[in-house]
Amino acid sequence: xxxxxxxxxxxxxxxxxxxxxxxxxxxxxxxxxxxxxxxxxxxxxxxxxxxxxxxxxxxxxxxxxxxxxxxxxxxxxxxxxxxxxxxxxxxxxxxxxxxxxxxxxxxxxxxxxxxxxxxxxxxxxxxxxxxxxxxxxxxxxxxxxxxxxxxxxxxxxxxxxxxxxxxxxxxxxxxxxxxxxxxxxxxxxxxxxxxxxxxxxxxxxxxxxxxxxxxxxxxxxxxxxxxxxxxxxxxxxxxxxxxxxxxxxxxxxxxxxxxxxxxxxxxxxxxxxxxxxxxxxxxxxxxxx
Numbered sequence: 001x002x003x004x005x006x007x008x009x010x011x012x013x014x015x016x017x018x019x020x021x022x023x024x025x026x027x028x029x030x031x032x033x034x035x036x037x038x039x040x041x042x043x044x045x046x047x048x049x050x051x052x053x054x055x056x057x058x059x060x061x062x063x064x065x066x067x068x069x070x071x072x073x074x075x076x077x078x079x080x081x082x083x084x085x086x087x088x089x090x091x092x093x094x095x096x097x098x099x100x101x102x103x104x105x106x107x108x109x110x111x112x113x114x115x116x117x118x119x120x121x122x123x124x125x126x127x128x129x130x131x132x133x134x135x136x137x138x139x140x141x142x143x144x145x146x147x148x149x150x151x152x153x154x155x156x157x158x159x160x161x162x163x164x165x166x167x168x169x170x171x172x173x174x175x176x177x178x179x180x181x182x183x184x185x186x187x188x189x190x191x192x193x194x195x196x197x198x199x200x201x202x203x204x205x206x207x208x209x210x211x212x213x214x215x216x217x218x219x220x221x222x223x224x225x226x227x228x229x230x231x232x233x234x235x236x237x238x239x240x241x242x243x244x245x246x247x248x249x250x251x252x253x254x255x256x257x258x259x260x261x262x263x264x265x266x267x268x269x270x271x272x273x274x275x276x277x278x279x280x281x282x283x284x285x286x287x288x289x
Contacts, residue, residue: 009084015097019052024096037088044256077201078274084190093109102142104231109187123150166178177215200271202275206248215257
């Protein structure tokens with residue numbers, strides 16, 4: 001029987017893929033340590049995301065809330081902040097609708113939590129053929145052995161060693177940050193997230209919002225550590241977002257980076273100061289026991 005943690009909130013970003021969201025939620029439900037609540041942070045899906053989940057609600061062991069806002073383009077930073085605004089836990093784990101998690105992933109995050117550090121992972125990225133093998137039965141049984149190739153698994157360890165090297169360089173002041181923050185596979189104390197005002201909602205369009213948050217956390221002394229080795233996120237294959245390599249936020253990111261390095265670690269528009277007002281709608285899909 002899985003244990004349950006009462007102070008852990010999982011934020012799952014979503015958009016227009018209820019089929020993938022089902023798998024993500026099922027993987028969270030079949031962890032060895034179950035979070036007390038899951039917040040689906042939806043970026044304005046224009047298809048039904050709630051209906052296709054109805055038949056699995058009674059199966060879920062955590063409370064579930066669906067938080068969405070109008071579709072005004074790619075606003076992942078705001079969507080994630082909306083999720084955190086509805087969260088009651090003091091430890092936040094972020095993941096995405098296209099991620100399923102190995103059995104002890106949440107436990108690993110919780111057990112390695114320490115003051116003044118965020119935890120980051122690195123995903124196995126599946127091919128389309130491999131993704132087709134990740135069925136609901138596979139997830140319920142946590143039967144992920146053999147789905148990822150040895151080479152894919154080796155990339156996990158390679159990145160872990162690289163991030164360890166980055167930590168050493170950072171401690172020696174030979175690098176401005178240690179391991180980078182990867183938005184869909186990280187965890188952080190809620191108090192640290194609030195201290196920097198969460199994700200910067202000025203980031204609209206794909207990319208750089210997680211880099212920005214990472215730099216601001218480092219600025220206040222919250223350091224990153226890669227905790228991915230045996231337990232890891234599995235990224236399901238899907239068409240890419242937008243134009244590969246396009247970074248609409250790059251100029252703003254570089255401008256903010258200069259300001260952060262001068263000490264400006266709180267974004268202007270964030271979780272406590274939403275851009276355009278907090279227009280989210282929260283639907284309770286499954287209440288806590």
